[in-house]
Amino acid sequence: ESGLISKYTFDNFIKGEGNQLARAAAYAIGDNPGQTSFNPLFIYGGVGLGKTHLIHAIGNKILEKFPEKRVIYISSDAFTVEFVEAIQSNTVNDFSNFYKSMDALIIDDIQFLVGKEKTQDLFFHIFNALHQNGKQIVLSSDRSPKELKGLSDRLVSRFLWGLQTDIQPPDLETRIAILKNKSETYGINLSREILEYIAHNITSNIRELEGCLVKLLANASLTNREIDFDLVKRTVKEVSTTKQVNISIELITKVVCEYFDIEENKLREKNRRKEIVLARQIAMYLSKQLTKSSLKTIGLHFGGRDHSTVIHAQTSIEEMILSDLKLKEIINTIKNKIEMTAA
Ligand code: ADP
Ligand code: MG
Missing domain, CATH: 1.10.8 (Helicase, Ruva Protein; domain 3)
Incomplete structure (x- = not known):
């Protein structure tokens, strides 16, 4: 049982600017598992952007081209559950050997290994065995390797050996x-x-x-x-x-501040530092976009500011993202994180 879902293929994966590189690398791996420099391939990005689809497509393509190869797809959650069961039934060796015998190991949502040190240790050994033997490893995550706080450094450093590529929201x-x-x-x-x-x-x-x-x-x-x-x-x-319904101004504030690494208080104070002003404006803009709150309510949440300040924030951001693609991407990323947290 490969765990692969056959309907997720390259044929029905639409190419776009946001997924171009990830798709190209995935496709190359499907043709030549273990033989490209994309080992491991690490695909990251927000929820619902096609990571799971793409990594299944890799597995399906490998099996189509090389039916004799052993491919397995598993989420890191399921991997952890299996590992715990193996401990309980005293079969950790079998468990580990099974994964080491694969030609391609595809693990989805690797961020769920954060904080699970024993599972990380075992995975580290499996990773090394596979990599040394030229076997393909494919990983997905909701964030980049460097943002995977709570994952052991040695594991993160291995994720950086191959190619890390993100998927951006579709245009x-x-x-x-x-x-x-x-x-x-x-x-x-x-x-x-x-x-x-x-x-x-x-x-x-x-x-x-x-x-x-x-x-x-x-x-x-x-x-x-x-x-x-x-x-x-x-x-x-x-x-x-x-x-x-699930998205609140509090949540928006939290995610925006986490993203820019600033204290939430700063958005409510009269702080005029450039990056604080930008973060505040983004938070106001998203509050208007993602909640049903009135301009007045939004103003109140950000240190009792006037509704005209909120309108100003909104129009400034709207203007800026017309010309500043980087900012547009940042706001999209934040929006994705908010929606992911609220879901
Ligand atoms: P993620 O794993 O990043 O959260 P999924 O791979 O589960 O996202 O994708 C969510 C849904 O969107 C799936 O049904 C998938 O088939 C579809 N999808 C994502 N990207 C594309 C694409 N580029 N072309 C066609 N369908 C896509
Ligand atoms: Mg997924």
Whole structure:
């Protein structure tokens, strides 16, 4: 049992700017496991951006090309559970030898090994054995190796041996392409206008785009209606309100401050330092975007500032991200983290 899900392939993985490098490296590995310099391949990025899909695609491609090879996919969570069971049944050696016998070991969501020292130790030995023998290792994580605090240094240093590449949130064109592709696999043909509307309004990740599509189909069949623009609007609204309930200004403040490594108090004080002002403006902007709070409420949360300050923050950020792609990426990353924490 490889643990691979056969529907996750390269064929149905849409290329976009945000996943270009990760996809190219993954594809090369599928052709030549263990033989490229991408060993290990470490793919990281926010939730719902295609990491799991891509690493399954690697495994499926290896098996398609080399049916005799041994490939295994497992999440680091499941790996930990299996390890604990092996300890209890006195079969740690078998457990370890099983993984050492693979031609390709694919571990998803490696961040769940944080704080689990015994599992990390065992994985370290498995990693070394595989790597020495030219076997392929593929890892995914919600953050970069260097951000994996609580993972042993020796493990992190090995993650840096190969290629680390991130997946960024999809841009508008990629979102439209994904929606088009998915809706066609569901056997429906959505107009360009509808595709654009959904892609414009659901921007955070691909899982949510899919969720919206599924909801749209459900709504259409429940009401026995054609998928028209009205139904689309209603569905998008529905999907985005359920998402917003869990997100609070407190959470936004916390994530923004963690990202910039500043104290939350600083956002409430009258501090005019450049990076504090930017963090504060981003937090206000996201509060307006991700919660239903009024301008007044948002102002109050940031040290009793006036609603016009919030409007100013909003327009400043909107203007800045038009020309500053780096900032746009930063805000997307923060948004992903917020949504991930709230989910
Ligand atoms: P992650 O592991 O990063 O949280 P997943 O791989 O589970 O994300 O992706 C979420 C959903 O989005 C899956 O159903 C996946 O098939 C789909 N998906 C992600 N990226 C793409 C892509 N580039 N093309 C097509 N579908 C994608
Ligand atoms: Mg995943």
